[in-house]
Amino acid sequence: MISENEIKKVVEQVLMELGGAIKVEKGLSMDSNTDVKGCGEEEDGLPDITTIDLKKQVLVPNPEDLAGLLRMKESTPARLGVWRAGPRYKTETLLRFRADHAAAMDAVFTDVSEEFVARNDMFAVKTMCGSKDEFLTRPDLGRMFDEENMAILKEKCVKNPQVEIYVSDGLSSTAVEANAEDTLQTIIQGLKGYGIKVGTPFFVKYGRVGAMDAVSEGLGAEITCVLLGERPGLVTAESMSAYIAYKATVGMPEARRTVVSNIHSGGTPAVEAGAHIADIIKIMLEKKASGLDLKL
Amino acid sequence: MIENMISVGIDIGTSTTQLVFSKITIENTASFASVPRIKIVDKEVIYRSDIYFTPLLSQTEIDGEKVREIVEMEYKKAGIKPSDLSTGAVIITGETARKENASIVLKKLSGLAGDFVVATAGPDLEAIIAGKGAGASILSKNESKVVANLDIGGGTTNIALFQNGEVIDTCCLDIGGRLIKLQENTQRINYISPKLRKLASDINIDAVEAKAMEIQQLRAITNKMAEVLEEVLGIRKSTEALKYMLTGQDLKRNYKIDYVTFSGGVADYIYSESDENIFRFGDIGIILGEAIRKSSMMKSFQIKKPQETIRATVVGAGSHTVDISGSTIHYTKDLFPLKNIPIIKISEDIELQEHTRLSEDLREKIKWFHQEGNEQQIAVAIKGVKNPSFKEVNSISQELVKGMEDFLKTAYPLLVVVENDMAKALGQTLYNHLSYKKDVICIDTIGVENGDYIDIGKPLANGRVVPVVIKTLIFNS
Numbered sequence: 001m002i003s004e005n006e007i008k009k010v011v012e013q014v015l016m017e018l019g020g021a022i023k024v025e026k027g028l029s030m031d032s033n034t035d036v037k038g039c040g041e042e043e044d045g046l047p048d049i050t051t052i053d054l055k056k057q058v059l060v061p062n063p064e065d066l067a068g069l070l071r072m073k074e075s076t077p078a079r080l081g082v083w084r085a086g087p088r089y090k091t092e093t094l095l096r097f098r099a100d101h102a103a104a105m106d107a108v109f110t111d112v113s114e115e116f117v118a119r120n121d122m123f124a125v126k127t128m129c130g131s132k133d134e135f136l137t138r139p140d141l142g143r144m145f146d147e148e149n150m151a152i153l154k155e156k157c158v159k160n161p162q163v164e165i166y167v168s169d170g171l172s173s174t175a176v177e178a179n180a181e182d183t184l185q186t187i188i189q190g191l192k193g194y195g196i197k198v199g200t201p202f203f204v205k206y207g208r209v210g211a212m213d214a215v216s217e218g219l220g221a222e223i224t225c226v227l228l229g230e231r232p233g234l235v236t237a238e239s240m241s242a243y244i245a246y247k248a249t250v251g252m253p254e255a256r257r258t259v260v261s262n263i264h265s266g267g268t269p270a271v272e273a274g275a276h277i278a279d280i281i282k283i284m285l286e287k288k289a290s291g292l293d294l295k296l
Numbered sequence: 297m298i299e300n301m302i303s304v305g306i307d308i309g310t311s312t313t314q315l316v317f318s319k320i321t322i323e324n325t326a327s328f329a330s331v332p333r334i335k336i337v338d339k340e341v342i343y344r345s346d347i348y349f350t351p352l353l354s355q356t357e358i359d360g361e362k363v364r365e366i367v368e369m370e371y372k373k374a375g376i377k378p379s380d381l382s383t384g385a386v387i388i389t390g391e392t393a394r395k396e397n398a399s400i401v402l403k404k405l406s407g408l409a410g411d412f413v414v415a416t417a418g419p420d421l422e423a424i425i426a427g428k429g430a431g432a433s434i435l436s437k438n439e440s441k442v443v444a445n446l447d448i449g450g451g452t453t454n455i456a457l458f459q460n461g462e463v464i465d466t467c468c469l470d471i472g473g474r475l476i477k478l479q480e481n482t483q484r485i486n487y488i489s490p491k492l493r494k495l496a497s498d499i500n501i502d503a504v505e506a507k508a509m510e511i512q513q514l515r516a517i518t519n520k521m522a523e524v525l526e527e528v529l530g531i532r533k534s535t536e537a538l539k540y541m542l543t544g545q546d547l548k549r550n551y552k553i554d555y556v557t558f559s560g561g562v563a564d565y566i567y568s569e570s571d572e573n574i575f576r577f578g579d580i581g582i583i584l585g586e587a588i589r590k591s592s593m594m595k596s597f598q599i600k601k602p603q604e605t606i607r608a609t610v611v612g613a614g615s616h617t618v619d620i621s622g623s624t625i626h627y628t629k630d631l632f633p634l635k636n637i638p639i640i641k642i643s644e645d646i647e648l649q650e651h652t653r654l655s656e657d658l659r660e661k662i663k664w665f666h667q668e669g670n671e672q673q674i675a676v677a678i679k680g681v682k683n684p685s686f687k688e689v690n691s692i693s694q695e696l697v698k699g700m701e702d703f704l705k706t707a708y709p710l711l712v713v714v715e716n717d718m719a720k721a722l723g724q725t726l727y728n729h730l731s732y733k734k735d736v737i738c739i740d741t742i743g744v745e746n747g748d749y750i751d752i753g754k755p756l757a758n759g760r761v762v763p764v765v766i767k768t769l770i771f772n773s
Contacts, residue, residue, distance in 0.1 A: 259329040275720035
């Protein structure tokens with residue numbers, strides 16, 4: 001077995017070589033004086049390869065049926081038609097792969113901005129995790145609040161709300177920043193239409209899904225709904241889910257949660273998810289059940 | 297979740313009347329934890345009726361009572377009750393496609409046909425329906441080819457071209473197997489259509505009613521008819537004859553045709569020879585088929601067999617007219633079915649610019665439909681936004697409400713059809729902006745154009761989706 005450190009070393013070495021290769025190439029093009037304009041552009045930064053829509057990118061030279069390949073790509077986020085350099089990926093494919101992986105890492109390690117919390121008229125509390133590292137290594141602490149934070153919740157929130165909706169970073173702050181605002185506003189509007197009262201929204205830092213059970217018990221909510229960033233992948237780092245439960249209690253079976261997943265620009269649009277969640281909450285209140293007990 | 301709906305298709309054409317029942321299967325294809333995504337996963341024809349000669353009172357007037365008898369009998373044979381049906385379409389095609397006939401059929405079939413659609417198919421719609429029923433649409437999609445389907449019936453030849461499953465062109469010609477009717481077992485003309493008489497005289501054949509014809513003369517006429525088809529497909533220089541044989545617009549011929557399929561009653565005699573009496577139907581259908589089989593069309597194109605020949609139109613009507621909406625839609629009351637609702641579509645470039653001009657555009661267009669004392673249900677169609685923000689949904693909603701001001705005073709619900717997936721959010725927002733006082737129906741994943749009509753059936757899959765039939769009456773406009 002190769003240790004993680006050894007892998008790191010190899011990757012570092014490869015990257016160094018790769019960096020060297022790029023430098024050499026650039027030097028060549030300068031000498032031949034063909035790419036002077038390109039140099040000027042680079043002062044504004046390199047082109048952002050993550051802005052390329054992978055579903056529309058075909059790297060196969062002279063494809064037999066370009067339209068057919070594009071239609072096939074339209075039906076999947078998988079990286080089809082990337083071609084190869086010898087037995088390996090092309091540089092562009094490799095870089096994109098690494099860039100997407102980096103975005104996934106960033107999504108986990110960045111924090112939801114204070115500006116986001118303020119813009120949505122929320123206040124912030126945190127679970128018992130003291131840092132991102134602790135949050136990642138101690139899932140149990142991410143489900144609990146200390147007395148201080150619970151006191152803030154109880155003080156600032158409407159008691160015994162029909163529906164308590166809050167937002168939590170989970171494993172992707174990027175997902176929360178990208179979707180939570182639109183989804184939250186749409187749910188609140190939808191519920192208003194059904195004459196259902198919504199409690200005080202807030203933000204929970206270092207939150208796992210299970211923190212909703214503590215929130216539910218602490219506030220005495222009939223329904224609790226958390227909008228939470230999902231573990232990012234290479235397709236998107238922006239996927240958010242809603243977990244909804246009727247009278248959630250600490251230690252209840254996971255099967256009592258209803259999930260609406262895959263909320264992102266390439267999945268279910270944030271507003272459509274919000275409108276759908278409003279409907280689910282309405283049904284949940286009528287049937288007084290959630291998760292597997294609730295047949296939607 | 298798997299759910300079936302039964303759909304009926306009834307085709308009343310110039311020469312034949314047929315009926316099929318289809319089973320359309322819908323299923324939630326999304327995973328357990330996702331927002332539902334309900335799709336049509338299977339279409340299967342479960343019953344095919346006999347093929348009847350269309351009962352006529354005169355050359356152009358349908359005998360509604362006889363049609364009703366046929367339909368009733370076939371329901372009984374198939375063991376299907378009107379209440380089993382979720383959707384369907386009655387298509388009146390060819391020379392019988394007239395408004396009066398549609399209202400006769402509608403009256404006679406009401407109760408039997410339940411809530412389904414009666415449409416007099418314009419030649420373009422007929423071509424599209426037949427092409428879909430023949431399988432040309434799906435063939436073009438599966439093989440990435442341009443496929444032309446020629447539906448050659450008794451009265452007309454309806455041509456539809458498909459690329460990647462989408463219609464790219466249509467046209468209609470007065471070429472059909474029953475445009476000359478012959479006395480049984482002789483070659484004496486009982487009836488000849490005026491256009492065919494002209495075509496015959498162009499090749500110096502005097503074909504008039506009551507005249508006995510030589511076989512060679514009839515073959516010369518059908519050869520000429522096949523030549524006109526070669527002209528329209530672009531493999532023979534077009535002549536004056538093509539111009540007058542077309543009932544409307546010509547084909548654009550700005551694409552390369554890969555495959556040709558033939559459907560309609562004549563098609564069976566293109567694909568295989570008839571060794572029996574070639575005039576046994578008392579018309580020129582069989583020899584027209586032979587003329588086409590011997591024409592250069594067979595060498596110039598790759599000829600494919602269709603899934604259906606004589607039943608293409610009726611199968612198209614039964615299986616391929618209905619679609620289902622997106623799975624996140626919003627309606628405040630079950631006001632379905634809604635039928636024959638005209639579409640008012642907002643110009644896409646206006647939508648792309650600023651939403652503020654949306655209401656102006658709408659107000660202008662609504663005038664065409666909404667005149668005082670003559671109010672009717674209309675549907676507003678927009679393309680919408682992919683992954684919109686809450687703010688965008690709100691501004692679109694406000695503009696729609698503003699633009700529909702006059703219409704909102706009527707008793708009709710506000711009906712909005714969106715192409716992008718945003719109907720549930722938009723529907724809830726509209727309802728909010730209307731102070732929860734006006735009923736709202738907002739459906740998505742449906743692409744429509746100005747001039748289309750929409751039918752919306754009773755909700756399916758626990759109210760999540762509605763079956764939708766789009767009637768494109770004007771195609772090449």
